[in-house]
Amino acid sequence: MFRRHKPANDAGRMPDRPEDMVVIVDQAVSPYLVLFHDPSGYRAEQVRALRNRLVAMNPDGEPKTLVVTSAVRDEGKTVSALNLAMAMAELERQQVVLVDADMRRPGCERHLNLNPEPGLADVLLGRTTVDKVLRPAGYRQLMLLGPGTRVANPAEVLSSSRLDELLHRLKERFQYVIVDTPPVLPSTDAGVLAARVDGTLLVVRLERSLKKQTREALRTLQDMGANVLGSFVTELRGHDPDSDRRLAYEPRSDEEA
Ligand SMILES: Nc1ncnc2c1ncn2[C@@H]1O[C@H](COP(=O)(O)OP(=O)(O)O)[C@@H](O)[C@H]1O
Ligand SMILES: [Mg+2]
Incomplete structure (x- = not known):
């Protein structure tokens, strides 16, 4: 993240001298969180495009719960859920949680x-209230x-009747509740969660996810009553920064003009 430390006499303006500005890049946060590390880049724009489509699907602006899942592990569910939640949180007056x-991994x-x-x-075990543990x-x-x-028993804990109560409470306070889950194929957790929320996004990692597994995951989710809204394709451009640059559409710099 780029944090600007403004001098005390700066009332919200950009400092006049570059040496007044200190930029800290927080490398400890995962580099895949593009909304955090590269907010004006092409990948961040892709996430915002997905966010905009989801917002457009909800013209009344009602609070919505969304599950982000995929067929198997390491397909980018957590990174996608985080980027999407961050993009949602960029919108004015949107409270997002x-x-x-994923209590397994x-x-x-x-x-x-x-x-x-x-x-x-x-x-879910009734040991505390949600207000005490939100951060x-x-x-x-x-x-x-x-x-x-x-x-030891995530499936049992997630099937608690307190889950519906919790989702209901979160919708009273937040416009978007994004839920990161375990993968669909190895356990029933994701299906159970997907059936209880308003919409589900299926993450597909290009050139890595197997079509057969993704198709099977989609079928499982639909059988369990999930409302699958679409897929979230990650790693679209692989690690090729040049192709990212060609697709980027950033304001022209002074030297280029
Ligand atoms: N967009 C991406 N491009 C390349 N590698 C990625 C990307 N997103 C995630 N990864 C890699 O995959 C790993 C697993 O991602 P993660 O979101 O935790 O997967 P999941 O939640 O599906 O198990 C990350 O630690 C990272 O190394
Ligand atoms: Mg994960």
Whole structure:
């Protein structure tokens, strides 16, 4: 993140001299969080395009719950959920919360470089209330509900009737509730969660996800009653920065003009 430390006499203006401005790049936060590290880049714009489509699908602006999932592990679910939640949080007056419901291999706190704290599991087990464990994610007004204390039986904990109550409470406070989940094929958690929210996004990692598995995951989600809104294709341009640059559309610099 680029944080500007303004001198005390600067009333919201850009400092006149460059040496007045200190820029800190926080490398501890996962480099894949493009909204954080490269907010004007092509990838961040892609995430905003998805966000805009989702917002357009909700013209009345009603609070919505969204699950982000994929067929198997390491397809970019957590990174996509975080980027989407950050893009949502950029919108004015939008209160957004990201819920890490992957109690098996949680990743939100790791990608955000936050320490594990009590969270979702503790709320679902009735050990605490959601207001006590919601915390800032470190980006704009985005809030995080972490996975909470490790449990041996995530499927059982997630099937608690407290889950519906929790989602209901979150919708009273937030416009968008983004839920990061485990993959669809290895466990029933994602299907259970997807059936309880307003919409589900399926992450597909180009050149890595297997079509057969993605298709099977889609079928499983639909069978469980999920409302699959679409897919979130990651790694579209691989690691080729030149192709990213060609597709980028940034304001022309003075030298180029
Ligand atoms: N857009 C991306 N491009 C390249 N690698 C990525 C991207 N997103 C994630 N990764 C890599 O994949 C790993 C798993 O991503 P993650 O979002 O945690 O997956 P999942 O939640 O599906 O298991 C990350 O730690 C990172 O190394
Ligand atoms: Mg994950």
